[in-house]
Amino acid sequence: MTKEEKAEYDRKYREKNKEKIRLKKKLYNESEAGRQMQKRARGKRKEYHNEFCRRPEQRQKEKNRRYLKLGQNKLKNCLVCHLDKPIIEFKFGEIFHDKRYYLCKECEKKSFEETGLRTKGVIQAITTRCDYRLSRQDIAEHPYFIEANKYLISLKKLTK
Incomplete structure (x- = not known):
């Protein structure tokens, strides 16, 4: 059997037994051995992931994501510089009515x-x-x- 024949046989087998293969994978991933394998894989990716998250462009994406989560249209006026800035530019403070300080981070x-x-x-x-x-x-x-x-x-x- 050549490589091409074997590849064709495997493709047909996967098409025919798609549901069976999916259930088998699901059972394996839920088992203790599957979880251990996933943990090892995460450990191998961890260093790359941490390096990836420290990139400046990735940090900017995270900051933008937080803006969207808070709502970019929410603005607050700083009492010192008198500029309307996004609410994330103000530190978090429990005692204030909108849970944010009245000075922006730069002015503070x-x-x-x-x-x-x-x-x-x-x-x-x-x-x-x-x-x-x-x-x-x-x-x-x-x-x-x-x-x-x-x-x-x-x-x-x-x-x-």
């Missing part, structure tokens, strides 16, 4: 960086001012020293 990041730098600078200025004897000119040149001075004056008023 900017404000956090600014306030963090400001408070850090003021604290450093307070410690520096307390540790060293600085002239008024030195204090006037450094903006954080001015804020630190105001803070120290307000503390003195509260303690009196």
Whole structure:
């Protein structure tokens, strides 16, 4: 029997016994041996799958899929930049009526960086001012020293 004859015989057999073959596969896949084989196959594909999911174009597809899931037409106005942005651009927050923060992620990041730098600078200025004897000119040149001075004056008023 040649390869062509064997291929023809197999094709006819599969056509004739299509339902029988399908049931046999179904039983095998539901059995413990079939599940173990599927698990091994998934393990082999896992590394490729993870690499595939990390591709930038695939990440963009996932982001677009989330937009569609949430509804692209749902927009929210940011209170800082006053732009209507998709609702996914806002962080999730349980306490808000629409379950989203009122600042977009970009504005929130900017404000956090600014306030963090400001408070850090003021604290450093307070410690520096307390540790060293600085002239008024030195204090006037450094903006954080001015804020630190105001803070120290307000503390003195509260303690009196």
